[in-house]
Amino acid sequence: MRSFVRAAELGQLQHTADELGVTQQAISKRIAALERELEVRLFTRTARGVELTLDGQAFLPHARTIVAGVDRAVTAVRPGSRALRIDVLGLRSAQAVVLHDYWRSHPETDLDVVTLRVNDPQVAAAAVQAGDVDASFRTVVDPATLPRDVQMIRAFDSPLELLVGPRHPLASARTLTPSQLRKLRIWVPGIVPRSEWAEFYDQLASAFDLRIDATGPNFGNEVLLDALADSADMATLVGARDRYIWPANHDLRRIPIVNPTLAYPLSLMFPSTNPHPGLRAIIDHLATLAPLPEPAWLPSWATPRGSAHRGGH
CATH class of the missing domain: 1.10.10.10 (Winged helix-like DNA-binding domain superfamily/Winged helix DNA-binding domain)
Structure with a gap:
């Protein structure tokens, strides 16, 4: 054949x-x-x-x-003979940035960073179970539904920032509190039903009475950034480690949110048995990342950092 x-x-x-x-x-x-x-x-x-x-x-x-x-x-059965293959949500996402930082410190690591381009975390978990990837930075919100022989740990947390254009009323703020975000139009296109971020934004909006607007098609980050630069009232939420690039004349502002810090918890799924031998060093590196500034808010499904859930329930 x-x-x-x-x-x-x-x-x-x-x-x-x-x-x-x-x-x-x-x-x-x-x-x-x-x-x-x-x-x-x-x-x-x-x-x-x-x-x-x-x-x-x-x-x-x-x-x-x-x-x-x-x-x-x-x-x-011979995972050490090939590159460590890890799925990230996007190549400019916080997961990819953290992996790149690790690789720069350990360039001898044979690492293959991929994007499965799926929204349902159960599909990513199935890919881990099937061996299509060695690990995936996705979260199955209900750990009881993890596939058999798949383990999930809380990897690290991504503090949120408000991203606005130069004409926005909050553009000059150095920091913001969640109460200052009420009644703002926070546009987050691409919230997909059954995705982990749909659950996250539902809980976030309920906890702080925020107006999360997911209407309209998602034409990608470039169109979103253009819209922010031209708007005097539109804002969006981004992760502190997410990498965004825009023209200098956009003059966009990233403003940290504090008291409490709003954070998106990121998990890592991998096989419960016989994981790739290169994965342990990645997990150890994740444990060294700086903790969230206190006080912090996380969704209800966030487990303590480093704790594990196993599939097969």
Whole structure:
């Protein structure tokens, strides 16, 4: 199956043989055996090499899935032989920033930072369980629903800041309290039902009587930042560690929120058994991050930092 997939991708049996460390005759025999088993022709020979038949084109995506599944099965029992693969919500998110800071101090770490691009944390938990990623910075709000053999710890907390344009009435403030945010239009596009941040903003709005506006389509951070720069009454909430980049003429202001500090708790999910050996150093690094300024507010589902929940309930 692997010989078929690589021959389809490379278009040359000799190149396939060289890559897999066998002879061209061996590759031809493997493909011929596969064609006999399937009772179809997978390739036609051309002057340039080989090309897939219609049956070969139909078979290729399934063959790729099978080969990838075998590779995942092998690496699942040899996690130290590959890069540590961690899912983050976005490459400018606090999770990615913290991982980048760790990697800069430990450049020898073989780290693969990915974004699964899913909103439901249960989907991310399933990816951890399946071995698609070694860990994911997502939170399953009800730990009792964690998949079997998946563990979740509270990783670190992200203090919130109010982000406003230069014409906003609070633009000159050095700090703000939650009571000063009441009646403001706080626009947070992209609050998706069943996401952990939907639960977070529901609790935040209820606790401090805030007006969280999630209406309208989410066109991305650049459009949000443009809107803030042009508005005299719009604001949004961002994490203190989140990385945002805007043109200098936007003159946006990030204002810390204090008394209490409002914070988004970030969790890390990973396998309960046989986790990647490189993960322990990451977890130890997370434990060294500065604690929240007191007093602090966190949603009801935030556990003490470093405490663990295991799946399988």
